[in-house]
Amino acid sequence: MEVLIKKIQNAVRDVCIGSKFYRHTIWPHALGVAKSAKDFAETLGADLFVAQVGGLLHDIGAAKFGKDDHHITGVQLASPILLQCACPLEFIGVILSCIYSHRGSQNIPFQTQEAMCVAAADAKDHFDYVDELWLSHMRDLNTPTLFIFQELSDKLERDWKKTDPQIKVMLDGIYDRAKQRLVGIADGCIKPRERFYE
Numbered sequence: 527m528e529v530l531i532k533k534i535q536n537a538v539r540d541v542c543i544g545s546k547f548y549r550h551t552i553w554p555h556a557l558g559v560a561k562s563a564k565d566f567a568e569t570l571g572a573d574l575f576v577a578q579v580g581g582l583l584h585d586i587g588a589a590k591f592g593k594d595d596h597h598i599t600g601v602q603l604a605s606p607i608l609l610q611c612a613c614p615l616e617f618i619g620v621i622l623s624c625i626y627s628h629r630g631s632q633n634i635p636f637q638t639q640e641a642m643c644v645a646a647a648d649a650k651d652h653f654d655y656v657d658e659l660w661l662s663h664m665r666d667l668n669t670p671t672l673f674i675f676q677e678l679s680d681k682l683e684r685d686w687k688k689t690d691p692q693i694k695v696m697l698d699g700i701y702d703r704a705k706q707r708l709v710g711i712a713d714g715c716i717k718p719r720e721r722f723y724e
């Protein structure tokens with residue numbers, strides 16, 4: 527499975543690095559979500575491969591076509607990637623389901639535990655990297671500064687609402703810390719930092 531994961535990871539990286547929508551942030555985000563989704567799956571006894579690959583691919587639609595409907599464009603883009611990488615057919619449907627239901631803004635129920643892990647991992651990455659969300663809205667999305675605070679507050683709230691209660695227990699305090707940091711950045715007391723990744 528390691529070779530297959532590497533192949534899929536490389537395909538995702540190519541799309542992310544070439545993104546004209548989220549040039550600065552989407553690749554480290556995909557890696558971070560893949561890692562956390564796998565960690566959650568391990569804790570909950572879910573399938574590690576599906577969770578990890580679902581995490582890698584979850585935002586591929588946003589990387590290629592922008593935020594709108596990226597849970598749908600992501601499924602459309604991920605299907606040929608998984609087939610080209612020779613992902614076993616029995617995994618493809620469940621991986622696509624992770625992409626389809628990951629968004630906090632969409633009321634799409636989780637079909638599997640792995641899908642729940644991917645959505646929670648996406649939320650966790652947003653909480654951990656509020657700075658990056660801020661920078662992304664400024665640089666990549668050109669959101670007027672005045673609106674960034676409200677947009678991100680709403681986003682974090684939606685993310686938290688969508689996070690499964692079992693995983694919320696594992697993320698003790700993370701939501702409050704993220705909100706506090708967001709206030710600090712908006713106030714100008716905290717200068718948002720880039721994420722370091724290898």
Ligand SMILES: [Fe+2]
Nearest residue numbers: 555584585648
């Ligand atoms: Fe995401």
